[in-house]
Amino acid sequence: MISMPDFKEKQILFVNTEWGKPSHLRYSNDNIVFEQDGKVINRASVHKVFAVFICGDLSFTTNFIKKSREFGVSVFLLKHNFEMYGGLFTTAEGHYLLRSKQYHQTDDEQLIMAKKLVTNKIKNQTNVITSGADLETKIIWQKKIKTFLDQIDAVTNCKVLLGIEGNYSKEYFGKQFANIDWRRRAPRTKEDINNLLLDIGYTLLFNLTDSLLRLHGFDTYKGFYHTLFFQRRSLACDVMEPLRPIIDRKIVKMFNLKQISTKDFIVENGAFVLPFEFYPKYVGNFLQSLMDEKEEIFAYIHGFYQHMMNPVKYPFPNFNLK
Structure with missing residues (x-):
């Protein structure tokens, strides 16, 4: 379970994809990296991220899923009308x-x-x-x-x-x-x-x-x-x-x-x-x-x-x- 001192340092990322531009999320050296057309658009330290909201279509690998779980980062997948259709959630299911x-x-x-x-x-x-x-x-x-x-x-x-x-x-x-x-x-x-x-x-x-x-x-x-x-x-x-x-x-x-x-x-x-x-x-x-x-x-x-x-x-x- 996350503590208040840890949460104080956390941020929420919003990733907005564009039509016709292949987009990708990956981890690199403990950073979450957002790419479009093979170019790095932005990056953020995973240690400062609590959740990622993804609006639109992009790709990520099974390694991204694995790393997100390891670092306790929840990922929300949203349609363009902001309706959530899925995600990767950090939970304490055994409580x-x-x-x-x-x-x-x-x-x-x-x-x-x-x-x-x-x-x-x-x-x-x-x-x-x-x-x-x-x-x-x-x-x-x-x-x-x-x-x-x-x-x-x-x-x-x-x-x-x-x-x-x-x-x-x-x-x-x-x-x-x-x-x-x-x-x-x-x-x-x-x-x-x-x-x-x-x-x-x-x-x-x-x-x-x-x-x-x-x-x-x-x-x-x-x-x-x-x-x-x-x-x-x-x-x-x-x-x-x-x-x-x-x-x-x-x-x-x-x-x-x-x-x-x-x-x-x-x-x-x-x-x-x-x-x-x-x-x-x-x-x-x-x-x-x-x-x-x-x-x-x-x-x-x-x-x-x-x-x-x-x-x-x-x-x-x-x-x-x-």
Whole structure:
């Protein structure tokens, strides 16, 4: 299992391939080397890499797979729409005690955890909205959050809790993105630029969360809040909830800095698409926002691991935005 001092030195690499240019990843003298058309484009020390996101098509050898496992580097394979279709994951699969605790949680235990999770999320959402806001706005949102927190306290099942979370998020998105032509949150539809960027950012966040959970030995298909579906990594969906405002805040910041241009996007079959030449621009911004919070993210997930192993000694963790 990776430690905090080790993780502090780690980075995430994003590899974007181009159509018509044969691309290749390999190891050379403890470096990960990215080549296109036989030319070295970039390299990074494997000792500083936690994960590699590969968008598009490239080749690597069985030796690359072997070395990635030896060095504990997870590799995520993404389609050009950022949907993950496979990967090489560093895991602690033999942690049977942790997984036994996951599988034998009671409904009441899961509900208690879910309520704390959603409380953490809406507090972070509120902090994003009220940061730098005028006094009147802060008072309005403190009243709102109190109402929702009271509702959460009274919840008796996760289905109702999902509804409360959804209602608060609807108000939150309307306020957070009010100045950037916000209509509604529509996951995976890519009906506008805002939803496309949220999908991209959340996908990167989801994969980072899932990778850290796997490193600790969790079965990420077994969640405690979101409904269990075949091939759905429900635990990663659960644990990432309080982290989502990292991406929300970054999109607004990018808009304010004029880093988002409508000319970068095209529409295909009624859905907005980001052409591959603009991937580094947007993905780079999202990855940087995650790396800025990486120590806090690691501490949060490690705290979740400690809570699962010994809930009496270790309280359910909170993630607090910087």
